[in-house]
Amino acid sequence: MRLGTGLALAAGAAGAAVTVFARRAPWRVHPWYLAGMLPGVLGSEFALPVAGAQLAASAAATALGAGRSKLGVAGLLAATGSAAGLLDLHRQAVRAKGVLQGALDEAFGPGAAPLHVAGPTRNLRRELLAARDVPYGTEPAQVLDVWRQAGLPLDGRAPVLVQIHGGSWTGGSKNTQNLPLLSHLAANGWVCVAIDYRLGPRTRWPEIMIDVKRALAWVRANAHRYGGDPDFIAVTGGSAGGHLAALAALTANDPALQPGFEQADTSVQAAALLYGVYDLTALNEDGKPRLRGHLRRVMFDADLDEDPKPWCAASPLARLHAGAPPMFVVHGDRDEIVSVTQAREFAARARQVCAEPFGYAELPYAHHAFDMLGSTRTTAMAHAVERFLGAVRAQVRPRPT
Known part of the structure; x- marks a missing residue:
């Protein structure tokens, strides 16, 4: 007993x-x-x-x-x-599918991009990893992996997704994050590229972002070698990776972020942003500056009050503009690390400013990094991202050659 x-x-x-x-x-x-x-x-x-x-x-x-x-x-x-x-x-x-469908309806109109979810999303990294630790720069951390189906035609011009990992700008790896989404898209004919980059606190602003830009330049120049379409490159990331992906989408060809490769095309055609940080100047929900304190330690050389310019330059919320590419934003309302307020304010501002399709899905009872597990909600999210990016691609006209 x-x-x-x-x-x-x-x-x-x-x-x-x-x-x-x-x-x-x-x-x-x-x-x-x-x-x-x-x-x-x-x-x-x-x-x-x-x-x-x-x-x-x-x-x-x-x-x-x-x-x-x-x-x-x-x-x-x-x-x-x-x-x-x-x-x-x-x-x-299970109801997350309905929320995600609502975000697709917001972006394209009711019924224009119906969401169909079939089967669980599995981690297929071993089966789909075609190239590992490919250098895109000269530093040891400047490497990337390429995911693709073995039989994908090299002349097929498959859409390309670039994944930027999170980890508070100080950790994380291309080997461990967003694997369900990468698996789903690569298994459905996409070329996916997962990048590493130099980390803080040794690497400061804007060097972290310069690494992302350098990786995008490499992808545009080399995607065709793996069957990818250099005319359609989307970007995604979660948490700190969501912050960097949002900045990548909003700072196309910014010479300040491309020293030495200013002529490279680093624009992206769409972005899927997952539980990201969009306002680096914000206080925490309790009014305390913990986020600012962390960023001061790992990214910036001066406090916000001393030099606000780099803080604003690194904040996607301050970078929103009418020419921004289509964006799909996903955040959980139970996120304990990055407040959902960040996503709400970003979405509200984007709806006012951006001309391209925009959708925001706030998932009830979803936590930070919920997609680390191939769950029902993660599967629905992966299908929704694919549906959003596919609908955007269908609207993109080929660039002149």
Whole structure:
């Protein structure tokens, strides 16, 4: 009976913690938000398996006599209640398709880009990785990977997606991020390029962005070698990668960001931005300058009050303009690291300024880096990004040769 009671209490406590973090994201202060993000993502993205584990543990605890003690009954009730809460979170994940369809309707008009989601998205990096650690510059970190189907025609002019990893501008890798999206697009005929870049705090603004620009220049010059279309290059990224992808979309051919290769074409034809940082000058939701403090340490050589120009130049919100390419922005309303307010303000301003298609999807109960798992919500997001980029490409006229 003691074993059963202990199992019931453990299952109840673990299930309650996962459910609370998935639904509420209560820890939004550094460094606790990292500890809260993991159970939050687990509960919101893998709700069904976690609920199944809860019920299995409850059944085992019952068989071991948990129901014969008050503590055991309390644990069983907590486990059952958390399983019910997780099932509701799964329903919310399924509804993400409707939210994403709403963003597509915003961009192209109702019914113009219907979203069809078929089958789970798997990590196919091993099968689709065609070239690894290809240099695009002279520094060790300036390397990229190319994803493509083995049979993709070299003269087929497949659309190209460039992925920029996140990691607070100080970490992360092309090998580990946005793999479901890269897998989905490469498996469906895209050429995908995942880049690394020099990281802070050693690399400062604007050198990090210059690396991204240099990679884009390489992609435009070399995409044809892998069957890619240099006339259609889209960019994507999450978190800090979303920030850099947004800047790449909004600063086409900016000579200040292309020293020594000013004549290279670094424009992109579309962007899919995932839980990114769009205003580097913003305070945190509680009014404290933690984001600013981090950026001062890892990116900028002067405080915002001392020299605001580079801070504004590095903020996508301040860079929005009428000639911006089509953009698709996705953010979770439970993001504990990058406030959803960042995406809301960026979307509001983009709707006022940008002439090209724009769509914003705010996903209920989605956490930061929710797409690290190939979940129902991640699969819907990957299909929605493909649908958005495909619709944009259908509207793009070939550039004169």
